[in-house]
Structures are given as structure tokens and as C-alpha cells.
Amino acid sequence: MTNTAEPLPQQPARSKWRDVWDQFSKHKGALIGGIIFFTIVLLVMVGPWVWPFEANEVNIRLRNQNPSWAHPFGTDQLGRDTFARMIAGGQTSISVGIAAMALSLTLGTLIGVAAGYYRRLDGFLMRFTDLFLSLPILPVLLVMMLLFREPLSEAYGPENGMFVLIVVSIGITSWMPTARIVRGDVIALKEREFVLAARSIGTKDRQIILRHILPNVLSPILVSATLGIANAIITESALSFLGLGFPPDFPTWGRLLNDAVNYLQLYPERVLWPGLAISLTVLSINYLGDGLRDAMDPRIRGR
């Protein structure tokens, strides 16, 4: 007689997310990146309630001030407080980033799951993805800005119209990598035993996808989410920088950078603030994504 009973586990089982967090917190860059990113988000969201100046408050007597205690980043050519404008710009830039990322992720996941799960759709959807990958993104975005700016501004007002346009155009030109990654993972998952077991007890396709497939492709989706925010912020800033983004009186980081470039000879330090804000945000998000990728990968985890 052999004793087949396994020894009882002494400690409670560790959840997957606990493991992920342990690995993530070991990655110093990712941790610092995450902290910096959330600080920026917090600053930008709470800032307008705390800061005494409005972003569009013109005070022509105080124009072109150097940094001082009242105006830590100085004022611009119309006497508007640069720090207040940076906060307002950050609000726009980060909201655009998050909204565009959400749209592109939704599209990418939908198409990826559809292509991976339903063989009939695979060929067509992947050709479609390849086609979108061959589009020159920046020129196409510029063209979309040119063509749809006025009608949408008329329909939803200059700011909301532009917001919708920028989010939608960035969203529909950046879903392709997510779709490809998700498709690859879904194809591999679909052949696994637990999916077969689910199917054998008569689970509907919709339930299989929602219950069994999606939770398992969550980690690549999360990683592309972080990179998607960074990408969207850079793209929005690039459009605003080229003067094809938000209207001039509506600050975003790219727009502020564009305004600052006009005063490059006289006030070169003005370029620094929006540029640093964009770069710091994107850098922290990239580190966050790097750490997440390592933490989510069970092969690297625990090393």
C-alpha cells in the first residue's frame, strides 16, 4: 500500500495577480514609471481645481513673464499662465491618449478574436489587417484631419468635434498590432483542452470567448494598452504640432510646443515644458509597459 494522498499545502494558494505584482514590483524602472505616470495623471486631473489661474485667462499686462513664484513656468505672449496651460493641455493629451487606446484596443481585440476563433473569417480579416498596415499612417491621419475637421466642428462644436475626430482617426489607424497578437494567441488557445471541455458540455461560442478565451489573452492586451496610450499621445501631439489638431486657443501639449517654436529665438526655454511633459509621460508609460510585459509572462516570472 502506498500512500497516494498528497501532503496538504501549508500555505494558501497564491493568486496569479499576486505573482504578477511581485514580479512587477521587482522591476524598478517599471515601478518608477508607473508612479510617475499616475502622478502626472493625478496632477493633470486635480490641477485645475487647485491652481489659481485659468488656462485661457488673458492678462496682457503680465505677458512674456519669466518664471516666478506666482507663475512657476512663466507666462506666454498673451499673459496666460503657462503652468495652467500645461495642466489643461495634459488633460486633453492624456484623455485623447486613453480614449484612442480604448477604441483601438476594442477594435483590435474584436478583429483578433474573430479572426482567431472563426476560421472562415480569418483569411479575409488578416488581409484587411495587412492592408491597414500598408497605409502610410501619418499622411492618412493628416488627410483625415484636413477633410473632416470642418464638418465635425460644425456638428459637435470646435473642441468636441476635434476630440471625436482625433480619437476616432488614431483609433482606426492603430488597432492592427493588437489584432495580430490577439489572433495568434486565440488560435493557440482554441486548441487547448479546457476549450474542448467547455465545448463538449455544450457551451455557446459567445460564452467560450467571454469566459475562457478573453481572460487568457488579457496580458498581451494590457501590454498593448500601455503602448497604445504612449503611441496615441505622440500622434496627437504630432498632429497638433503640425497645426492640424485642436483649435489654437485650446491647449494641448503638442499645440503648446508648436506655439513655443514660434518664439524659439526669444524664449527658448518655453519649448522645454511641453516637450518634457510629453517625453516624460511617454517614457514612464513605456517603462510601465516593459515591466508589465515581463510580469505577465510566466516564463520570465519567478526568475
Added chain:
Amino acid sequence: MLTFTIRRLLISIPTLLFISLVIFLLLNLAPNDPMAQVPLTVPPEVKEKMREALGLGQPLYIQFAKWLMQFFWIEPQVLVDHYFGTTFSEGDLRVISWQTRSPVMDIVIQRIPQTLWVVGMSYVVGILIALPIGIYSAYRHYSVFDQAGTFITMIGYSIPPFFTGPLVIVIFAVQLGWLPSTYDTLHQVIDWDSFVVQLQQMVLPVMVLALQTTAQISRYMRASMLDNLNQDYVRTARAKGLSEWTVVMVHVLRNSMIPVVTVIALGLPAIFGGAIITEQIFKVNGIGQQLIGAIYANDLPTVQTLTFIFAFLIVFFNLIADILYGLLDPRIRYD
């Protein structure tokens, strides 16, 4: 391999046609009137005539067919005529810019050298810097050099060219005054001094673009070297008594270059796209700036042609990357 190449070539034709159709429809179905800038005092029938003169009166499919014919049939003829002095294209209507009323391709040809000089040079410089960094940081994995290299590539990834551009202008052109902030296209290289001036005006845009290239390629190079350094054949090569230099720089490097070469090919069209912003900052009048100018001026034929050229470059370099992959790596067989 040949069958694969031919099949890929054949697939890229409908892809390109479809892309040109998408761009065409995007431009023409958008709620946008090219006559919007014409003063209101111009009577409607005159406006209608102007519209027809721009080729806008006809149905969409005829406009599209005409553009295709002009771009794929007449423009090559013009090129042949230019080089061999023949007269195939005489009297044929070419793709005309609404902005300058001259053929779009003529302007493109005038502007491509500037773009190629700046972009091409930056790509070469970027690769030359990236490869040694990638090799060394993989070889000394987790060393200080590796950590610093990773940090610098992260920064290169994260800082967009529209920030590095103004930044280097502030530092090197405004504060230090060493280099010019704009690119003078009319400058001609005739002797050593003018060559130095040309170099000076190229330094800043090339530096900005090269930073992006370096960041991407050194990362790939490092990852690819790391994959190969732990392979069995490396141990075998060391066991045979080959010198460390031969092992790393011949055996490992050659195998690691396979994915990197394809990444280099794939990155070329993207760098053209990135050059739009850099050209705008440094006032290089290349094709990127032509596109921006055409977009501001609502010049649809130019926008359509240039966007299509960018799309063509992407499809073409994708094809090259696929073929290179097959040629360089005997394990990969497409048939």
C-alpha cells in the same frame, strides 16, 4: 523562392490598387469643396466651369480611372521621354497640382533629392551607431553599458522628433550658434568650404532622425544577439578554440543580422513618414514638406499622389523584407 517572389509581387498589385482606391475615396467622398476658397462674387456657372477644368465634373469612377492612367501609364512615359528624348507622352494630360498648375511628379522629382539626402544619411548614421551598441550591450548583458544603452534607447523611443528638433535648435543654433537652424536647399557644393557648410546644415536634422533609428535598431540588434549567444553552436565554436572575436563578430553576428536586416528594410518607409515632421522643423523642402503644403492648400491631386507614393514605399519594402528573410535564412522556406 522565385515562385514566392512572383506570388508576392502579384499580391502587391491588388493591395496597391486597393490602397489607391481607399485614398481616392477618402479624398473625394469627404464633405469638402475645393471651390470653397473662390470668392462669392464669382457666378455659379463660372464656378461650374472651373470645377470641370479641374476634372471634377465627371463621375467618381472616371476620375479614379483617369488618375490611375495618368499615374501608371503617362508618368512612366514622361520619365522615358526625359531620359531617351522620345515623345511618347506628348499631348497627354499629366497629374496636375491645383496649387501650382504644374505636373505633380515634376515637383516630386525636384524635392526627392533633399529628402533622400537627409533621410537616407540619417538612416545610415543611425544604423552605424546602433549596430555596435546593440552588439556590445548584448555581449556584456546586464553590465553598466547595457543598462545605460537600454535607458538611452528608451529615451530615444519616447522623445518625439518634434521635441528633439526644437531642442537641438535651441542648444546648437540659438545658444551655441555652431550650426544653422534651417536647411538651405539652394546651397550648392562646389568646393571644400561649401561642402563644410552643407555638412553643417545637415547635422541637426540627421541627428534628430538618427536618434529614432538608433533607438529602434539597437534594441532589435541586442535582442537578436542575446537569442544567439546562448546557442549550442556558439559553445562549439568556442570549444574549437576560435578566438572570441571570431566567435562573436563572425558566427554570432551573422546569424543575428538576419532579423535585423529585415527590420532595417521595414523601417525605411516609416522613416519617410517621420521625416514629414523633421522636414517641417528644419525647413527642408523635401516631399514631406510638399505633402504638408498641399494639405494646407487643399491640393487634392498632390495629396493623393504623395500619399500613394508613401503607401507604395511601404508595400515595396515589406516585399523586400520578406524576400531578404528567405534569402538570408535557409531554414525559412515559403514554398
